[in-house]
Amino acid sequence: MSEASAQPVKYAGRSYLLEFSAAxxxxxxxxxxxxxxxxxxxxxxxxxxxxxxxxLPVWLVLLIVWRYYRRIDxxxxxxxxxxxxxxxGIGSCLIVTYSFLADAGLPxxxxxxxxxxxxxxxxxxxxxRAMADRT
Amino acid sequence: MKNTLPELRAARxxxxxxxxxxxxxxxxxxxxxxxxxxxxxxxxxxxxxxxFKCKIEDVFSPK
Numbered sequence: 001m002s003e004a005s006a007q008p009v010k011y012a013g014r015s016y017l018l019e020f021s022a023a024x025x026x027x028x029x030x031x032x033x034x035x036x037x038x039x040x041x042x043x044x045x046x047x048x049x050x051x052x053x054x055x056l057p058v059w060l061v062l063l064i065v066w067r068y069y070r071r072i073d074x075x076x077x078x079x080x081x082x083x084x085x086x087x088x089g090i091g092s093c094l095i096v097t098y099s100f101l102a103d104a105g106l107p108x109x110x111x112x113x114x115x116x117x118x119x120x121x122x123x124x125x126x127x128x129r130a131m132a133d134r135t
Numbered sequence: 136m137k138n139t140l141p142e143l144r145a146a147r148x149x150x151x152x153x154x155x156x157x158x159x160x161x162x163x164x165x166x167x168x169x170x171x172x173x174x175x176x177x178x179x180x181x182x183x184x185x186x187f188k189c190k191i192e193d194v195f196s197p198k
Contacts, residue, residue: 009161010155072161075160075161075163076160076164
């Protein structure tokens, strides 16, 4: 049973996919557009807003994920948290490993790569888990 | 725990999807319950028992 059962559980995945895709789409648009927004900002405050603009969809993703978590049933919540824990463990290890490799001569990457790395790790782990659980 | 969920469901001519809709859980959750991969919380166990008009121990029992 879902705690927030205003919407049937079976529609949670569809809503999540739509909302998540929209937020990621916004992020993908804002990353290349950001330099233009900064360059054309009318004042310092708008320049700061433009600089931080890609963080908006990142925060939106957090909200969307939380909404999804509240909509799904208890078994799906358990799987969701397990997958999240494994994915973020793997993602964190990847980030630390690459930071050591950067000391050995690989190009240094900005910290902004951390979130896409964790997101990709989560996506891959979720896909593997979904395939394993297909019944 | 083992359970009699598949038998109770089949006796009422319900599919896993029907049961999932009745309990407002996913079909995967019903499958996990029936195959013993997941033991439900007490609220879900009570909801299942209520749906089938029986006691929790008529549905679930220790292995």
